[in-house]
Amino acid sequence: MIELRQLEMFAAVVRAGSFSAAARELRCSQPAISQQMRALERAMGGPLFVRAGRWLELTAAGRLLAERTTVMLAELAATRQRVRAVAAEDFDTVRVCGFPARTRT
Amino acid sequence: MIELRQLEMFAAVVRAGSFSAAARELRCSQPAISQQMRALERAMGGPLFVRAGRWLELTAAGRLLAERTTVMLAELAATRQRVRAVAAEDFDTVRVCGFPARTRT
DNA sequence: AGTTATTACGTTGCACGTAAAAATG
DNA sequence: CATTTTTACGTGCAACGTAATAACT
Numbered sequence: 001m002i003e004l005r006q007l008e009m010f011a012a013v014v015r016a017g018s019f020s021a022a023a024r025e026l027r028c029s030q031p032a033i034s035q036q037m038r039a040l041e042r043a044m045g046g047p048l049f050v051r052a053g054r055w056l057e058l059t060a061a062g063r064l065l066a067e068r069t070t071v072m073l074a075e076l077a078a079t080r081q082r083v084r085a086v087a088a089e090d091f092d093t094v095r096v097c098g099f100p101a102r103t104r105t
Numbered sequence: 106m107i108e109l110r111q112l113e114m115f116a117a118v119v120r121a122g123s124f125s126a127a128a129r130e131l132r133c134s135q136p137a138i139s140q141q142m143r144a145l146e147r148a149m150g151g152p153l154f155v156r157a158g159r160w161l162e163l164t165a166a167g168r169l170l171a172e173r174t175t176v177m178l179a180e181l182a183a184t185r186q187r188v189r190a191v192a193a194e195d196f197d198t199v200r201v202c203g204f205p206a207r208t209r210t
Numbered sequence: 211a212g213t214t215a216t217t218a219c220g221t222t223g224c225a226c227g228t229a230a231a232a233a234t235g
Numbered sequence: 236c237a238t239t240t241t242t243a244c245g246t247g248c249a250a251c252g253t254a255a256t257a258a259c260t
Contacts, residue, residue, distance in 0.1 A: 004107070031216075031254095036250080038216090045189040053214085059192070064188050068180075080149070087165075090152070125239060136240085136241075141226095159238080
């Protein structure tokens with residue numbers, strides 16, 4: 001299964017240009033990146049990067065995924081924000097509050 | 106953090122109309138659904154369902170999320186398929202194979 | 211030599227299932 | 236009373252960090 005965390009990591013790698021730079025950006029170890037990118041490549045059925053020693057290059061599949069990933073992560077973030085906004089002023093769920101008071105008869 | 110699995114479960118719940126029906130559809134236990142929906146509601150900052158005893162209703166936030174979720178899951182599936190297709194006939198990575206043979210000199 | 215990716219391994223958190231309880235019609 | 240959701244609890248897996256190894260300039 002394809003995981004969301006992997007897409008975030010992938011986006012960071014593309015943006016940063018290397019696994020270690022992405023790890024610094026995401027505040028995690030680069031073995032974590034390496035693992036997840038391997039898993040992502042397995043899920044995608046082939047390599048996404050060309051390991052060119054110093055720097056990374058994207059394969060054709062990698063370029064396509066990078067483009068789509070950017071869009072999808074942005075959509076997800078926007079959705080989250082909008083849903084949270086609606087949930088905050090929920091018109092469907094009625095909240096009732098009260099306080100103790102003396103009966104006035 | 107919002108998880109992909111949660112969105113799939115949410116979509117199934119919306120489609121099926123109840124937690125237990127969704128569990129049957131996804132071949133998992135309904136406590137699993139219940140847990141993840143609780144987590145999703147926490148991530149969204151408010152309730153997505155109105156627990157009306159027998160059936161579930163969606164809140165305003167739930168309706169919005171349902172709409173967006175359908176789109177995003179479809180996009181993800183399409184992306185996966187397209188990337189896999191490209192990875193399958195990878196033009197960037199060169200695969201070389203050989204077999205043992207007698208030298209013809 | 212210095213930077214970067216991979217491999218190996220131990221740990222912890224989380225998703226899930228089973229079982230039991232609560233709620234609703 | 237039957238169906239459904241929630242709570243409680245135990246377990247197994249997978250993501251991660253640390254450490255060590257390998258590869259490249």
